[in-house]
Amino acid sequence: MPSHTRPTLASVAALAGVSPSTASLAFAGSSRVTAETRQRVFTAAQELGYAGPDPLAASLRRRRTGVVGTFVGERLLYAFRDPEAIQLLDGITEVLSPHGVGLLLLAGDAGRPAQEQLARIPLDAAIFATCGMAGDPALALLQRRAVPVVVVEGPVMEGLPLIDIDDRRGTAELAGHLRDLGHRRVATVTMPLRLDGTRGLVSAEREAAGMYRVVFKRLAGVTDVFGKVPAFEVASNVVDEGARAGHALLDVPADRRPTAVLAQSDLLAAGVLRAAAELGLRVPEDVSVAGFDGADLPWLRPTVLSTVVQPSDEKGRTAARAVLDLLAGRQPTDVTLPVWMRVGTTTGPAPDSVQA
Amino acid sequence: MPSHTRPTLASVAALAGVSPSTASLAFAGSSRVTAETRQRVFTAAQELGYAGPDPLAASLRRRRTGVVGTFVGERLLYAFRDPEAIQLLDGITEVLSPHGVGLLLLAGDAGRPAQEQLARIPLDAAIFATCGMAGDPALALLQRRAVPVVVVEGPVMEGLPLIDIDDRRGTAELAGHLRDLGHRRVATVTMPLRLDGTRGLVSAEREAAGMYRVVFKRLAGVTDVFGKVPAFEVASNVVDEGARAGHALLDVPADRRPTAVLAQSDLLAAGVLRAAAELGLRVPEDVSVAGFDGADLPWLRPTVLSTVVQPSDEKGRTAARAVLDLLAGRQPTDVTLPVWMRVGTTTGPAPDSVQA
DNA sequence: GGCACAAATCGAATCGATTCGATTCGATCC
DNA sequence: GGATCGAATCGAATCGATTCGATTTGTGCC
Numbered sequence A, B: 001m002p003s004h005t006r007p008t009l010a011s012v013a014a015l016a017g018v019s020p021s022t023a024s025l026a027f028a029g030s031s032r033v034t035a036e037t038r039q040r041v042f043t044a045a046q047e048l049g050y051a052g053p054d055p056l057a058a059s060l061r062r063r064r065t066g067v068v069g070t071f072v073g074e075r076l077l078y079a080f081r082d083p084e085a086i087q088l089l090d091g092i093t094e095v096l097s098p099h100g101v102g103l104l105l106l107a108g109d110a111g112r113p114a115q116e117q118l119a120r121i122p123l124d125a126a127i128f129a130t131c132g133m134a135g136d137p138a139l140a141l142l143q144r145r146a147v148p149v150v151v152v153e154g155p156v157m158e159g160l161p162l163i164d165i166d167d168r169r170g171t172a173e174l175a176g177h178l179r180d181l182g183h184r185r186v187a188t189v190t191m192p193l194r195l196d197g198t199r200g201l202v203s204a205e206r207e208a209a210g211m212y213r214v215v216f217k218r219l220a221g222v223t224d225v226f227g228k229v230p231a232f233e234v235a236s237n238v239v240d241e242g243a244r245a246g247h248a249l250l251d252v253p254a255d256r257r258p259t260a261v262l263a264q265s266d267l268l269a270a271g272v273l274r275a276a277a278e279l280g281l282r283v284p285e286d287v288s289v290a291g292f293d294g295a296d297l298p299w300l301r302p303t304v305l306s307t308v309v310q311p312s313d314e315k316g317r318t319a320a321r322a323v324l325d326l327l328a329g330r331q332p333t334d335v336t337l338p339v340w341m342r343v344g345t346t347t348g349p350a351p352d353s354v355q356a
Numbered sequence C: 001g002g003c004a005c006a007a008a009t010c011g012a013a014t015c016g017a018t019t020c021g022a023t024t025c026g027a028t029c030c
Numbered sequence D: 001g002g003a004t005c006g007a008a009t010c011g012a013a014t015c016g017a018t019t020c021g022a023t024t025t026g027t028g029c030c
Helices: A010-018 A020-028 A035-048 A055-062 A076-081 A084-097 A110-119 A138-147 A165-180 A206-208 A213-226 A239-250 A266-278 A310-327 A351-356 B009-016 B020-028 B035-049 B055-063 B074-082 B083-099 B112-120 B135-145 B167-180 B204-208 B213-226 B240-252 B266-277 B312-327 B351-355
Strands: A068-071 A102-107 A125-129 A149-150 A162-166 A188-190 A231-233 A259-265 A288-290 A307-309 A335-337 A340-342 B068-072 B102-107 B124-131 B149-152 B161-164 B186-190 B229-232 B260-263 B288-292 B307-309 B335-337 B338-343
Touching: A010 A020, A010 A035, A010 B135, A035 B351, A055 A188, A055 B055, A055 B112, A068 A084, A076 B083, A084 A102, A084 A310, A084 B074, A084 B124, A102 A138, A110 B020, A125 A310, A138 A149, A149 A310, A149 B307, A165 A213, A165 A259, A165 A288, A165 A340, A188 A213, A188 A239, A188 A266, A231 A239, A239 A259, A239 A266, A259 A266, A259 A335, A259 B035, A259 B229, A307 B161, A310 A335, A310 B102, A335 B068, B009 B020, B009 B035, B020 B035, B068 B083, B074 B083, B083 B124, B083 B312, B112 B135, B124 B312, B135 B149, B149 B312, B161 B312, B167 B260, B167 B288, B167 B307, B167 B338, B186 B213, B186 B240, B186 B266, B204 B213, B229 B240, B240 B260, B240 B266, B312 B335
Parallel strands: A068 A102, A068 A125, A125 A149, A149 A162, A162 A335, A188 A231, A188 A259, A259 A288, B068 B102, B068 B124, B124 B149, B149 B161, B161 B335, B186 B229, B186 B260, B260 B288
Antiparallel strands: A102 B102, A307 A340, B307 B338
16 A cells, blocks of 8 residues: 555655666666666556656756746737737747647736746746837846746847847838828827837827837838828737727828828737728728738638738747757847738728829 | 856855855745845845746745646647637636746647656646546546646546536527527537547537537537537637538528527637628528627627627636635635526527518 | 743755766676 | 676765754843
């Protein structure tokens, strides 16, 4: 009868009549141990109800847990709602899973509890995805901890590998497309510059206080083509917020209404589309709408959003590979992935130019 | 100058001139240590570049990692696409986060790598959500490892707390609603009975080989009202699969076409709606469509899906509370949460009965 | 001034494995 | 028959903390 205390490797070894080291080798599947011995160990384990080496103790000894923390923006709920983020996560798991690495989801930019939690949870490495704001305390903590970190579209940090995309060029290309269609009065909808729940037109000082590089890059792409244009910041990257922005921008007299709205994400663009529909505006006849991301939004069909397509899954895979590199002691290089414009059914000639 | 090896609590304690035990207390924020002493320890830590106790070592000692594994069905990607699953996850995090517990996502029903991974990753507890099939090897492994497990809508297992919903009654209620509307020829679209990529009409033997209790419960709800009806099984719970099922069921001569389709999830129902649209069928004039879940699908607007609403977030919170109970040594009780019917715009009188 | 008591600190055991270098034991070779 | 070699196994150190009971120090009281 097995004793009442949980069995340990040592007790199993004792029962099998071998040393703990041999038992350990047996469980590790080392070829340096006889098949017969291995069997004896397994039998003993069975008898004692021992399910294999304790993961914690093993992790401590070999200094590796098999867990990679992934920080996704804002609340987890929002990240889950964002097809782009999901594809990214999927790309990450795709590469990490075969290596037996689990994905620990952490809400980025979170408050105290998350900080504490971060300090207590064993992590081999971390991926800062999208959410990383400049000077994020979580990031600082990880660095002090000497946890390898990979940044995805986050702040540029000395010594941290950065997986980036060419947002600016892509946005500029899309903006150029709109300019070629005759659009002159355009507006843009930006993702949050800070996570303080603010929404509204972006003032110069608000912009100066922004914390997220992605937002700036995509803004710059528009500016490259149109110069400064009205930018409406939303409180978070979800459809409803896009709709609010859409109403704010489009529910004005026609002569002051933008003929094209460039949203910084497809979710926001979808919201703008909804707002347009609610206001009785036809797309693209009355207003053109464009997004960013190009993740598949099946529910938009048959509408095809004009957007900048980014390889989100490849971004995830690249980030995951960078993590594996770090864990293997190799220093990964920074990567900037290409993006490309997809012209859909939501952009068309500017109404003005048609009349002209 | 700090030595080249990573600083440890012991080295910090030595520099501060206290014992390791005191230093430990200091970092734990114990009131049993003088503010002055604590400060001295922190200063020493700073000097050595020590970021706080090693999470792994600490976890080993106190036998707790602060990580709860959550198994979500099939591939992570699909789970991410399912608003219901997402709300569930959100509910879980909502309760767990304040307790400093991180959520480790694991793909349920996965192959070998996931098994290995599971055996190596330190976990305090696990939540088996939706995906749990009867006799899942992952579940068996967790039980052998004596990891506390909470099952959500999974198999009924001796000794494992079960968080369930009243699918059967809810589905029956919805089916009754359709019967009251005069529908006599109905069909149902089921989620996968096994994860082997099969799709098509469910045969008796296929049904007998099914592994997921949820599917049976919802089938039973339909049977309660209509008796056996044609059931089309999809390969996975996504919109596209629902559309395929919709085509298979609806693309037939009108006199053999079901006047109502009950899908086992809103995602599948959305697919059926798309199929109906593609086939030029009006909803609900030509065919009524109903779903299950009631998570908000903003993109369906202005259509409102007739469905059974389940409290997914509350389900998640309940599961998370059960986990906390288990971790605190309390034995949680099984819970069955109520569901309720929501009549939307996708169900209406049966075409036959209108003519009659 | 001596005693009791509380507060602060310390020592040592413990959590449960992994791993490296050393040791044993046959078998092979000359 | 003894030296050599390789395979299998073993011992002991180590990973880095936490925690409990014991010890020291300081304070209040009679």
